[in-house]
Amino acid sequence: MRVLATIKRVPITGGRIVLTEDSRAIDTRHLGFTMSPHEECGVEEAVRLIETNKGDSVVLTLGPPEAVEQLRDAMALGIDRAIHLQTDGQEWDAEATAAAITDAIRADEAANGSFDIIFFGNESADSGGFQVGIWVAYALGRPCVTGLKKVTLEGASVRCEQEVEGGRDVYVVPLPAVLTVKEGLNLPRYPSVPGKMRARSKPVAVTSPARPASRLELINLAVPAGQGRRAESLGIGAAAAPAVVDLLQKTGVL
Amino acid sequence: MSVLVLMEPGDASRQTLTLARKFGEPLHAMHMNAIDPFSPDALATVLQRAADKLQASAVLAAGTERGNEVMARLAARTGLPFAANCVAVEPVQPVTVTRLRWGGSLLENAILHSGRPLISVAPHTVQIEPGPEPTDVDVKPLIAGLDERDLVVSVSGHVAPSHGGVSLSTAKVIVSGGRGVGSKEGFAIIEELAGLLGAAVGCSRAVTSAGWRPHTDQVGQTGTKVAPDVYIACGISGATQHMAGLKGAKRILAINSDPQAPMMQNADYTVVGDLKEIVPAISAEIRRARAGRI
Ligand SMILES: Cc1cc2nc3c(=O)[nH]c(=O)nc-3n(C[C@H](O)[C@H](O)[C@H](O)COP(=O)(O)OP(=O)(O)OC[C@H]3O[C@@H](n4cnc5c(N)ncnc54)[C@H](O)[C@@H]3O)c2cc1C
Ligand SMILES: Nc1ncnc2c1ncn2[C@@H]1O[C@H](COP(=O)(O)O)[C@@H](O)[C@H]1O
Numbered sequence A: 001m002r003v004l005a006t007i008k009r010v011p012i013t014g015g016r017i018v019l020t021e022d023s024r025a026i027d028t029r030h031l032g033f034t035m036s037p038h039e040e041c042g043v044e045e046a047v048r049l050i051e052t053n054k055g056d057s058v059v060l061t062l063g064p065p066e067a068v069e070q071l072r073d074a075m076a077l078g079i080d081r082a083i084h085l086q087t088d089g090q091e092w093d094a095e096a097t098a099a100a101i102t103d104a105i106r107a108d109e110a111a112n113g114s115f116d117i118i119f120f121g122n123e124s125a126d127s128g129g130f131q132v133g134i135w136v137a138y139a140l141g142r143p144c145v146t147g148l149k150k151v152t153l154e155g156a157s158v159r160c161e162q163e164v165e166g167g168r169d170v171y172v173v174p175l176p177a178v179l180t181v182k183e184g185l186n187l188p189r190y191p192s193v194p195g196k197m198r199a200r201s202k203p204v205a206v207t208s209p210a211r212p213a214s215r216l217e218l219i220n221l222a223v224p225a226g227q228g229r230r231a232e233s234l235g236i237g238a239a240a241a242p243a244v245v246d247l248l249q250k251t252g253v254l
Numbered sequence B: 001m002s003v004l005v006l007m008e009p010g011d012a013s014r015q016t017l018t019l020a021r022k023f024g025e026p027l028h029a030m031h032m033n034a035i036d037p038f039s040p041d042a043l044a045t046v047l048q049r050a051a052d053k054l055q056a057s058a059v060l061a062a063g064t065e066r067g068n069e070v071m072a073r074l075a076a077r078t079g080l081p082f083a084a085n086c087v088a089v090e091p092v093q094p095v096t097v098t099r100l101r102w103g104g105s106l107l108e109n110a111i112l113h114s115g116r117p118l119i120s121v122a123p124h125t126v127q128i129e130p131g132p133e134p135t136d137v138d139v140k141p142l143i144a145g146l147d148e149r150d151l152v153v154s155v156s157g158h159v160a161p162s163h164g165g166v167s168l169s170t171a172k173v174i175v176s177g178g179r180g181v182g183s184k185e186g187f188a189i190i191e192e193l194a195g196l197l198g199a200a201v202g203c204s205r206a207v208t209s210a211g212w213r214p215h216t217d218q219v220g221q222t223g224t225k226v227a228p229d230v231y232i233a234c235g236i237s238g239a240t241q242h243m244a245g246l247k248g249a250k251r252i253l254a255i256n257s258d259p260q261a262p263m264m265q266n267a268d269y270t271v272v273g274d275l276k277e278i279v280p281a282i283s284a285e286i287r288r289a290r291a292g293r294i
Helices: A037-053 A066-075 A094-112 A132-140 A193-200 A236-248 B011-023 B040-054 B065-079 B186-196 B205-209 B262-266 B275-292
Strands: A002-006 A056-063 A081-086 A119-120 A144-154 A159-166 A167-174 A178-183 A205-209 A215-222 A232-236 B004-005 B027-031 B056-062 B082-090 B095-101 B106-112 B118-121 B155-158 B174-175 B201-205 B231-235 B251-256 B269-272
Touching: A002 A037, A002 A094, A037 A056, A037 A094, A037 A119, A037 A144, A037 A178, A056 A066, A056 A094, A066 A081, A066 A193, A081 A094, A094 A132, A119 A132, A132 A144, A132 A178, A132 B065, A144 A167, A144 B065, A232 A236, A236 B269, A236 B275, B004 B011, B004 B040, B004 B065, B011 B027, B011 B056, B011 B082, B011 B118, B027 B040, B040 B056, B040 B065, B056 B065, B056 B106, B065 B082, B065 B118, B174 B186, B186 B201, B186 B275, B231 B275, B251 B262, B251 B275
Parallel strands: A002 A056, A002 A119, A056 A081, A081 A205, A119 A178, A144 A178, A232 B269, B004 B027, B004 B056, B056 B118, B082 B118, B174 B201, B174 B231, B231 B251, B251 B269
Antiparallel strands: A144 A159, A159 A167, A167 B155, A215 B106, B082 B095, B095 B106
16 A cells, blocks of 8 residues: 655744744744644554555655655654655745645656555645645545544545534545545654654655746735733732632623 | 625624625625535535636635635636635735634735635634625536536545533633643543533643543644633643634633743733642632532
């Protein structure tokens, strides 16, 4: 079986987002980076599927040279190899991202055969376009099920559970398929030390696709107003308990 | 020229209509339940047919899970760009939009280069305004002759929610614990207080990653978005991704040993100190108050 997971490098923004001077990006000078929790669950699921069924697990990202860190993180969890579509760090819109990912998938499949499952995050952490996986699925002519919290192989099909208000909807689609997943799909393992060691020598195939003009073209970013509330102190330590209960009574909670 | 809106029950679609009117009139509505059971590719196909027939200048939907999903499929089918979770639009060409990033922690202004803008409207962000109502599209002739491939992805079953108790997304009161709670067992005092208040228990991602609570309890950008009257945050630092789930919270009470924690800056009420002392003291005080009332 062959499984692909796609991930995107994003900053860990902490308690407050600070923008660059031109307001076109987050100031990441003092920040660490990660992938979306949704995507991490896709990676974990890919690793589990290959542990059970044997085969080839691959991770793919479109991002700057530093995004190799996130590819190594995924390989530390057990992914076999990586594809890095390198950019100069500029924004790519969803459509362009999907086109580059589709080309890379076609090239890998031409050499190694079709991926049975391709995992995407339901939405990226930063731009939240809710669409790259769907564009890729349409381009490849494969079924796509979104927002999944559970994925079970059933022979040549996959049973998918999608979270909805009041439970979960079930879909059963034939493989090969594109699945977009959410955090909660599984509990990703922590990378082991040997896992991290092995990840260092796993293969990363690098290409540099050309960036087409964006049709959803970012002008600038802004931090929404009115976030800082003015907090009223109810006191310090256990002595504050009566004030808390007063508040709960006043607000009708008690 | 006309404008096509994919409608669902609820306020999110009323907000969508408000933005849709900016693109002009007349307004036409297609409903999410036009194809039952839900089949997103089929809906996207029918939406495309309706948009072509009406020569729609724009197609809009609410930025719900389903709204975004069907719009993304419409985009991929037609090769037109799609802007998800917009909070404002400027309909004069070139169309500009303001949309949510990072689950609402950041706004993006962008140009949507398209002859037929595809837009979803972020729920709870637009003030509903009255205006002309849409007329329903007659979908019957549009559904006829759907390709079998459009129906491969269709809902074929349903699983009831696995856990009982108060649902996080609709809870009026939430007692939520973060890494500061210290352990799985540490949540006993959080559960006790929640029990006394008839509240739901919530948590941060640090807690779910550690395996102390199930992901169904997680509040935030990749967890549940909540809208309680009171949110009691115990030992949660207030990372932007956690706060992204709290936009609908009316009042936040933060309990934290660090007065500088972002949660303490973003709360309405604060108590500084060790939650392991403060939370049980609040529970005891509630019991005392109740005993006194009898
Ligand atoms: C793309 C992305 C998505 C994410 N989505 C989510 C999400 O949906 N939800 C979410 O919660 N996080 C999410 N995160 C993670 C988020 O960035 C933070 O890492 C996380 O919220 C931190 O959890 P925490 O506040 O419990 O832990 P910490 O940040 O470690 O904070 C612990 C707090 O407890 C206080 N404390 C410690 N001991 C005590 C004590 N005895 N008494 C009182 N206070 C004490 C400390 O002062 C501190 O403020 C996401 C991250 C990324 C990158
Ligand atoms: N630059 C990228 N590199 C690799 N995968 C990506 C990239 N951007 C988006 N994706 C994938 O597409 C999903 C949805 O992204 P989006 O449509 O931006 O919300 C993400 O969760 C990723 O799995």
